[in-house]
Amino acid sequence: MTQMTQPTQVTSAAVRSPAAQQPQWPDPSRVRAVRRTLRALPAPVAPEGVDRLRERLAEVALGRALLLQGGDCAETFAGNTPAHIRANLRTLLHTATLLEVGSGLPVVPVGRMAGQYAKPRSSPTDAAGLPAYRGDIVNSTSPTAAARTPDPDRMLRARADAVATLDVMAAVAADADTELFASHEALLLDYEVPLVRQAVDGTRYGLSGHFLWIGERTRRLDGAHIELARGLANPVGVKVGPATTPAEVLGYADALDPHRTPGRLTLISRMGADRVAEALPPLVEAVAAAGHPVIWLCDPMHGNTRLSATGYKTRHLDTILAETRGFLDVHAALGSHAGGLHLEFTGDDVTECLGGSQGLRDEDLPARYSTACDPRLNARQSLDLASAVAQILLDGRRPAERREAASAG
Numbered sequence: 118m119t120q121m122t123q124p125t126q127v128t129s130a131a132v133r134s135p136a137a138q139q140p141q142w143p144d145p146s147r148v149r150a151v152r153r154t155l156r157a158l159p160a161p162v163a164p165e166g167v168d169r170l171r172e173r174l175a176e177v178a179l180g181r182a183l184l185l186q187g188g189d190c191a192e193t194f195a196g197n198t199p200a201h202i203r204a205n206l207r208t209l210l211h212t213a214t215l216l217e218v219g220s221g222l223p224v225v226p227v228g229r230m231a232g233q234y235a236k237p238r239s240s241p242t243d244a245a246g247l248p249a250y251r252g253d254i255v256n257s258t259s260p261t262a263a264a265r266t267p268d269p270d271r272m273l274r275a276r277a278d279a280v281a282t283l284d285v286m287a288a289v290a291a292d293a294d295t296e297l298f299a300s301h302e303a304l305l306l307d308y309e310v311p312l313v314r315q316a317v318d319g320t321r322y323g324l325s326g327h328f329l330w331i332g333e334r335t336r337r338l339d340g341a342h343i344e345l346a347r348g349l350a351n352p353v354g355v356k357v358g359p360a361t362t363p364a365e366v367l368g369y370a371d372a373l374d375p376h377r378t379p380g381r382l383t384l385i386s387r388m389g390a391d392r393v394a395e396a397l398p399p400l401v402e403a404v405a406a407a408g409h410p411v412i413w414l415c416d417p418m419h420g421n422t423r424l425s426a427t428g429y430k431t432r433h434l435d436t437i438l439a440e441t442r443g444f445l446d447v448h449a450a451l452g453s454h455a456g457g458l459h460l461e462f463t464g465d466d467v468t469e470c471l472g473g474s475q476g477l478r479d480e481d482l483p484a485r486y487s488t489a490c491d492p493r494l495n496a497r498q499s500l501d502l503a504s505a506v507a508q509i510l511l512d513g514r515r516p517a518e519r520r521e522a523a524s525a526g
C-alpha cells in the first residue's frame with residue numbers, strides 16, 4: 118500500500134487561480150465544514166489503482182492499446198441503483214469488446230462514473246430564469262428556486278455514492294475478469310481539492326477518481342482547473358473544442374506533461390462532425406512536433422448536440438459516427454495513433470439520441486428521455502456505433518491482419 122498523509126497546502130495555487138463554473142454557495146461556513154469532513158474521510162479511490170491506470174494508458178499512448186471512456190453525461194443520486202450501474206458497465210464492456218475485435222488491440226475500459234456529478238453550463242440560468250442545474254453534487258433538477266440553491270452537503274452524498282458505485286464496479290470487474298477504472302470531469306473544486314492526498318514520498322493524487330479531465334469551459338491555461346491537474350500524479354485529460362489553438366495545446370502539454378510521460382496526458386477532441394477535418398490536424402501536428410506522447414481521444418458527442426423540433430437536446434447517431442470517422446481519417450493521414458473514444462451512453466433503453474438500428478426519430482424522444490443533462494446513446498445505439506467503428510478499424514488494418522482477425526472471430 119502507498120502510505121498516505123492528509124492533504125496539506127498542495128492545491129493552494131489552484132485555489133488562488135481564477136475558477137470558472139463554480140457554484141455560489143449561500144453559506145460559506147457550511148462549505149468549509151464539508152471540505153473539512155471530505156478531507157477527514159477516506160478518498161474514493163486508492164493510489165495503486167491510479168498508478169495501474171497510468172501504466173495501462175502508457176500502452177495507449179505508445180499505440181499498443183485503445184482507451185474507451187463512457188457513461189452518463191451526469192450521474193444522479195437517484196440513478197445510482199445497482200441495475201443502472203451494471204447496465205452502463207455492460208455497455209462499456211460490450212463496446213470495448215467490439216473495439217478490440219476491430220482493432221486487434223486491448224481496450225482499457227474507463228467509466229464516466231463514481232464522481233461524474235458536476236456539470237458546467239452554457240448559461241447560469243435555465244429557460245424559466247431559475248439558477249441552472251449544475252449536477253447532483255451542487256443542486257437538484259427540480260424546477261424550484263429552493264431546489265436549485267447550491268447545497269454543499271450534496272458533496273458528502275456524492276462521495277458516498279462514488280464509494281458505493283466503486284463497490285459495484287469491483288464486483289462487475291471481478292466477474293468479467295478485468296479491471297474497471299473511474300473517471301469524471303474535475304470541475305467542482307470544493308470537492309476535488311479536499312480529495313487530493315499526498316503520499317509520503319510527496320506524490321500528490323486526486324483520489325476522487327482514477328482519471329480526471331478538464332472540460333472545454335474550464336480549460337483556461339492560467340485557470341484553477343489546469344493548476345489543480347498540474348500538481349497531480351493521475352492520468353489527466355483536457356477537452357479541446359474547435360476554437361483551440363496549437364499554442365494552447367502546447368501550453369497544456371508543457372503544463373501537464375513536462376516530462377513527456379506516455380499515458381499522463383489525454384487530449385479529448387470534441388470538434389463537431391463538420392469541423393474535425395480542418396480543426397484537428399494542426400493540433401495533432403503541433404504536439405507531435407514538440408515530442409509529447411499524448412493520447413488523442415475522440416469525443417464525438419459534445420460538438421454535435423442540437424435541439425429537436427420538439428425542444429429536446431439531442432444528437433444523431435449518423436453525426437456521431439461521422440465525427441468518429443473524421444477523427445480516424447485525420448490520424449490515418451498524419452500517421453498518428455487514434456487512441457480511442459469518449460462517449461455518453463447508458464445501458465438503459467432511453468430515447469435521447471436519434472437514429473441507429475431502432476431508427477429513433479424526433480417524435481420518439483419524449484417516450485423515455487430521462488437524462489439529467491446531455492442525451493446519451495442507449496444500449497442498442499452504443500452497439501450500433503461500436504460495430505460501425507469496429508468495421509472501420511478492421512478495414513483499416515493490413516490484409517494479412519484482417520484475415521487473421523476473421524479466422525479468430
Ligand SMILES: O=C[C@H](O)[C@H](O)COP(=O)(O)O
Nearest residue numbers: 190236237238239240490491
Ligand atoms: O455535458 C454537458 C453539457 O454539454 C454542458 O453541461 C452544457 O450544457 P448546456 O448547454 O445545456 O448548459
Ligand SMILES: C=C(OP(=O)(O)O)C(=O)O
Nearest residue numbers: 190332333334356387419
Ligand atoms: C461537459 C462535457 O463536455 P465538454 O467539456 O467537452 O463540453 C461533458 O463531457 O459532459
Ligand SMILES: [Mn+2]
Nearest residue numbers: 190461490491
Ligand atoms: Mn455531456
